[in-house]
Every structure is written in structure tokens, then in C-alpha cells.
Amino acid sequence: MPTTELTRPAVADIDDAQARRRAARIAGLGYVAIFVLAIFANFVVRESLVHPGDAAATAADVAASESLFRGGLAAFVVVFLIDVPIAWALYVLFRPAGRDRSLLAAWFRLVYTVMLGVAAVFMFLGLQLVTGGPGTGTMGPEAGLLMFEAFDYAWLVGLFAFGVHLVLLGRMIVASRIAPVWLGWTLIVAGTAYGLDTLAVTLLPDYAAIADVMLMIVLIPSVVAELSFTVWLLVTGWRRPRVAAEVA
Template sequence: MTTDALIPHATGRADDPQVRRRAARVAGIGYLAIFVLAIFANFVVRGSLVHPGDAVATAADVAASESLFRAGLAAFVVVFLVDVPIAWALYVLFRPAGRDRSLLAAWFRIVYTLMLGVAAVFMFLGLQLVTGGPGSGTMGPEAGMLMFEAFDYAWLVGLVAFGVHLVLLGRLITASGLAPTWLGWALVVAGVAYGLDTMAVTLLPDYAAIADVMLLVVALPSVVAELSFTAWLLVTGWRRPRVAAETA
């Protein structure tokens, strides 16, 4: 299958079913890719090697598993790249529901993607500092830990934009009927949860006291909504056209 066969052409009609199916395939495949990559980078790598509040242990674990840490960083970079065609494909897919609103939703996803790229830079700088790489000078584990914390907050800032993207996307769905209405509302709830979490981190001095609750508040709706959305994208992308099926 060639790249042209997968990527929808921007010049196609907004209501062309073939163009929309191609867009759904691009977005669905992209979502599958980022699910796998993000789980590996965030939970397998970062979650096991970076220990909040313990700079010495973090530096020791990162230095001892530098190859694994770099693999996680590379996974974040690939997610950064894959999110761009996803944003484009979702714009094409939901353009019939309103070109300007679909474009706005895509722009908010691009803002999130840019912040993920910034966060990856902080993650790389932290690696350099805790492993004594070029430019680290006399700075040590504490400076590296600060960079890992900067990664966390840069990503959280990006997730606010991602939350707005999900809310806009959900409202496009509920208003247009291009996808199941329940799926649209699920995306809205997930988007609001992302925003609430970032605001809680920003405004509450003792966020750690409610961190476990907020993890549940964010994880439950986001996993349900985004996995369901991925499944819908893949089914829509490979569903046979009704006319062709009836003719056969």
C-alpha cells in the first residue's frame, strides 16, 4: 500500500466518503501507534526510572539504564511526529461538520504536539545532566531532576490544549452525528478531565494529597473515550461502502 493510498488529499470534497475513510484509517493507525509508544515511554521507561523527590535514586537508575531511557525518549519523539498526521486526518474526517470548527480542533491538537516536543527537550537535558554528558559541568542529579519536573509540567500544559481539542471534537460529533453521540460526550468528559488535572497541579500547593484521585479522574474517562474512538476510526476506515456492498 502506498503512502498516497493512506493519506487523504486536502483537495478532495469534504463529504467524499472515500476521502473520509482514508482519513479515518490514518487517524486510527496513528492512534494505535501512539497508544503503544506512549505506554512504553511513560510507564515502562519514565515511570520505572524517574523517582519524584529522589534525585539521587533517579540519577543512578537512569545512568544504569541509559539505553532504555533513550529508547523511551525516542518513543516520545515518534509520538510527537505521529500526532501531526493524526491532527490533519481528524480535520479532514470531521470537516463536513464545520470546516472552521474542525480546523480549530486540529490547531489545538497541534499546540499539544508542540508542547510534547518541548517536554522531550527537557527530558533529553535531564539525561545529559544525570549522566554527566556534554555541557553538564558541575551540575548533578538535582539539576537533572529539575529538568524531569520541567518535562512533567510542559506535558501538562500541552494536555490542557489536548483537552480542548477533545472537547471541540466531541462537540463536533454530538452536533453532526458523524459518529455515535455517546462517543462525542465521552470525548468531552475526557477533555474536561485533562484540563482539571492541569489546573489542580497548577493551583494546589499540596497536589500530591489528591494525586491518586486525580489519576483515576483522568485515566478512566480518557482510556474509555480514546480507545473507543480508536476502534470507531478503524471500523470506519475499513468499512465497505454500502453501495459497493449492495452491488456485490
């Protein structure tokens, strides 16, 4: 009986460690999938076909490459779905740093996920309008371009929540040392940059004048932070567990 009582906590610790490694693998693989899908959807499709301020050129390019555009839209929808298990996996992984804080971080990521889903709806409506889909009536390319702009802002609002999610993760890392402290600070910087960019777009009428600068402010820390975080997740997920000492 004493041996059984002594080994129960050890077994529970092993089960928890295995669950956290599995969560790290899920989150890491999810991040890899999101990187591939988002690069395709945003840079290959959206930025190449949607021309801000030029409704006619946007309508012409989208109509000429409708299959590609629908592929990009589908990629955004898949990203929307993948983010749900990632939010759960990160909650499980960071739960030892504080259940309530980990849950709060997961909720902010889910808010971002919901806003991405809303943005995808705007993207679909824009497609219908620029291609003269059913029910569009006399509305045309101008209304379609407005929907694409609505996509941009809905995504930006979501990225504000995503930035808070990164800041919360970073603070948990710094406080708990679950991951390298430098990674925690990098996530905090990236999350802050996302928030500042959304506020700048919202508050500044002449945001276009600083758009290139803000792009670098957001892009550099976010790429470094999220790529480093992905590598850490994958390494953590496939790291061989330590052999537990036998309890006599």
C-alpha cells in the same frame, strides 16, 4: 450532457467519502501506534526510572539503564511526529461537521504536539545532566531531576490543549451525529478531566494529597474515550462503502 451534470455531484461525494475513510484509517492506525509507544515511554521507562524527590536514585537508575531511557525518549519523539498526520486526518474526517470548528480542533491538537516536543527536549537535558554529559559542568542529579519535572509540567500544559481538542471533537460529534452521540459525550468528559488536572496541578500547592484521586478522574474517562474513538476510527476507515445508485 444532462447525465454528466447529474453525476458530477455524485462523483464528488464518492471522492469525499473515500478521502474521509482514508483519513479515518490514518488517524486510527496513528492512535494504535501512539498507544503502544506512549505506554512504553511513560510507564515502562519514565515512571520506572524517574523518582520524584529523589535525585540520587533517579540518576543511578537512569545511568544504569541509559539505553532503555534513550529508547523511551525516542518513543516520545516518534509520538510527537505521528500526532501531526493524526491532526490532519481528523480535520479531514470532521470537516463536514464544520470546516472552521474542525480546523480549530486540529490546531489545539497541534499545540499539544508542540508542547510534547518541548517536553522531550527537557527529558533529553535531564538525561545529559544525570549522566554527566558534555557541557553540564558542576550541575548534576538535582538539576537533572528539575528537568524531568519540567518535562512533566510541559506535558501537562500540552494535555490542557489536548483536552480542549477532545472537547471540540466531542461537541462536533454530538451536534453532527458523524459518530455515535455517546462517544462525543465521552470525549467531552475526558477532555474536561485533562483540563481540570492541569489546573489542579497549577493552582493547588498540596496537589500531591489528591494526586491519586485526580489520576482516576483522568485515567478512566480518557482510556474509555480514546480506546472507543480508536475502534470507531478503524471501523469507519475499513467500512465497505455503500453502492451508489446509478443515475439514469
